[in-house]
Amino acid sequence: MPITPAANLSLLWSELPYLDRFDAAAQAGFGAVEVLFPYDVPAKETQRALLRNGLELVLINAPPPNYTGGAPGYAAIPGGEARFAHDMRRVWRYVEALRPKMVHVMAGEAEGPAAAATFVENLKHAAAEAPQGVTLMIEPLCPQAKPGYFLNDYAQAADLLAAADAPNVALQFDSFHAQMIHGDAVAVFKKYRQSIRHVQLGDTPDRGAPGTGAVDFDALFSALRAGYDGFVSGEYHPGGATEDTLGWVAALGE
Numbered sequence: 001m002p003i004t005p006a007a008n009l010s011l012l013w014s015e016l017p018y019l020d021r022f023d024a025a026a027q028a029g030f031g032a033v034e035v036l037f038p039y040d041v042p043a044k045e046t047q048r049a050l051l052r053n054g055l056e057l058v059l060i061n062a063p064p065p066n067y068t069g070g071a072p073g074y075a076a077i078p079g080g081e082a083r084f085a086h087d088m089r090r091v092w093r094y095v096e097a098l099r100p101k102m103v104h105v106m107a108g109e110a111e112g113p114a115a116a117a118t119f120v121e122n123l124k125h126a127a128a129e130a131p132q133g134v135t136l137m138i139e140p141l142c143p144q145a146k147p148g149y150f151l152n153d154y155a156q157a158a159d160l161l162a163a164a165d166a167p168n169v170a171l172q173f174d175s176f177h178a179q180m181i182h183g184d185a186v187a188v189f190k191k192y193r194q195s196i197r198h199v200q201l202g203d204t205p206d207r208g209a210p211g212t213g214a215v216d217f218d219a220l221f222s223a224l225r226a227g228y229d230g231f232v233s234g235e236y237h238p239g240g241a242t243e244d245t246l247g248w249v250a251a252l253g254e
């Protein structure tokens with residue numbers, strides 16, 4: 001599969017009602033989209049929006065459904081195993097209807113060895129019950145965007161992936177978080193390339209569109225073209241009309 005651009009419909013076209021964003025993405029030329037939290041509407045409605053636009057769904061997040069204000073996941077919360085298992089049952093129902101290729105499993109707010117062990121065990125269980133063809137993703141989130149979030153470093157993610165040791169658990173690379181955490185998103189991409197199965201784009205420090213901040217997108221896109229063949233999703237705050245921020249789609253292919 002070549003590099004395929006995708007639109008994150010939780011951040012792009014956020015001024016439109018949720019279901020209208022699918023139409024806008026298709027009109028802008030996207031064939032693939034991702035949605036962080038599709039749980040607020042019945043899966044059938046999202047399914048219809050995908051179908052009427054011929055769109056492929058790349059990724060959804062494992063709950064919490066109440067992202068704005070709710071805890072950012074339970075996978076790494078010692079004692080939260082039952083809640084995690086309950087959440088995952090809901091995720092699988094949405095996966096069955098929407099057929100995303102990937103599910104980002106959110107860790108939650110925690111720290112220390114017990115949290116790491118809990119995260120690994122929960123990932124192993126979820127990986128064992130994931131439908132064929134669905135990959136579970138883990139993603140380090142920077143403290144500036146998600147204070148207290150357990151998974152906040154790419155080396156930590158590599159250790160967790162090694163411990164989970166499952167072929168359907170992989171790393172989600174986000175240029176915004178990688179640059180904020182480690183200061184050089186391109187170096188992070190190159191170092192962890194072998195574990196990366198999904199790429200998201202945003203610039204620093206404000207999570208704006210590619211080209212508005214400090215990430216070296218020319219170098220990142222060269223590195224992607226040199227050996228990445230998955231989806232590359234715009235996950236940034238457009239700060240205006242989304243259509244005016246899509247120069248990265250053409251640049252990716254140059």
Ligand SMILES: O=C(O)C(=O)[C@H](O)CO
Binds near residue numbers: 036061104177200235
């Ligand atoms: O915040 C991000 O970068 C993400 O990709 C997550 O999925 C958070 O929901």
Ligand SMILES: [Mg+2]
Binds near residue numbers: 139174200235
């Ligand atoms: Mg991301």
